[in-house]
Amino acid sequence: MKVLITGGYGFIGSHVTERFYKEGYEIYIIDNLSTGDKDHVKIKHKFYELDVIDSKCQEVFSNVKFDVVIHLAAHIDAVASVEKPSFDATANILGLINMLELSSKYDVKKFILASSAAVYGSNEEIPLIEDTSLNPISPYGVSKLTGENYCKLWKNTYGLETVCLRFSNVYGPRQSVKGEGGVVAVFMNNLFLEKELCIYGTGEQTRDFIYVEDVVDAIYKSCDYSYSDVINVSVDTQYSLINLIDAIKNVHGDTDFRHEQLRKGDILHSRLSNKRAKKELNWTPLYTLNKGIFKTYKWYEEYFKEKNLAKDKNHYNKEHENLEKDEKKKRTYSKDSCHILKIY
């Protein structure tokens, strides 16, 4: 079985590659490396450095017959999408259309779209169920909702089996500090850079934090089901930022943090029902916040240890280089002095 993972070098994508590889799939990645990192993927795979809107993607689809396409490549920064809505729409809508066209043309059996809780926008119903009203408040949310509609259209018009998974706030190893659900990544980075953690407001605001391996499991399970619609992928739990800080303290020990005023427009509470995912995908999230944060923390600990070692090595090499240069200068100088001495 062959799987194409667009955005495979990104945070979620890299975990998806590992799981599908373990399950025996041949792994193919399309990524433009805008936020992704080649070092994220160590397993055997084939890589095409392409943008998902690129017409050259056709060659990839015509050469390899994919069974499954997992479309994760996207512009993921909701705040930046407000500043550059057309850039966001180009990647998230036109890029998706290109992948849908090619998937139906080349008989892909299952197309999975990474959608987002951002489609619910200002709807603060608790819990949010898939059929509730959708009021995205950012171009990013609109582009994800539009993507879901395109997937439905492709299913109805061309018979392509599509499923759209609305992820809540995903966290875990390799997440960048930018984009969606980044608070865990920001906290981890600040911890290891010995910067203070900052909570906006009282810290009682809640998010439905889900560990990346649970998300990957839902993606994997959705390949085998004929269900073709939208599904929330969440823990269906409201974790407050205070809960998050406590989970971090459990592994790191006491941690300083300061409060700042709540930011305008921040949604206070968010929780997505996962009843449909449990029923349709026969899936259930396995990670508690404590367990997920423990694994995430250990990864960042290792990552910063290696980074600091590399920095020290670099620093050592630089110092060594400078010493060598000084030595060289001295040698040149003494040679010159010799020369000078000879002349006079």
Ligand SMILES: NC(=O)c1ccc[n+]([C@@H]2O[C@H](COP(=O)([O-])OP(=O)(O)OC[C@H]3O[C@@H](n4cnc5c(N)ncnc54)[C@H](O)[C@@H]3O)[C@@H](O)[C@H]2O)c1
């Ligand atoms: N992280 C979350 O909490 C979260 C929540 C909801 C939905 N999502 C969705 O999940 C998907 C993956 O998110 P992530 O957090 O792993 O992001 P990420 O930025 O780590 O990964 C995105 C990957 O896609 C690549 N990419 C971006 N634009 C591309 C383009 N036009 N062509 C080819 N490659 C491109 C990037 O280089 C990167 O490797 C996205 O679609 C995002 O909208 C993420």
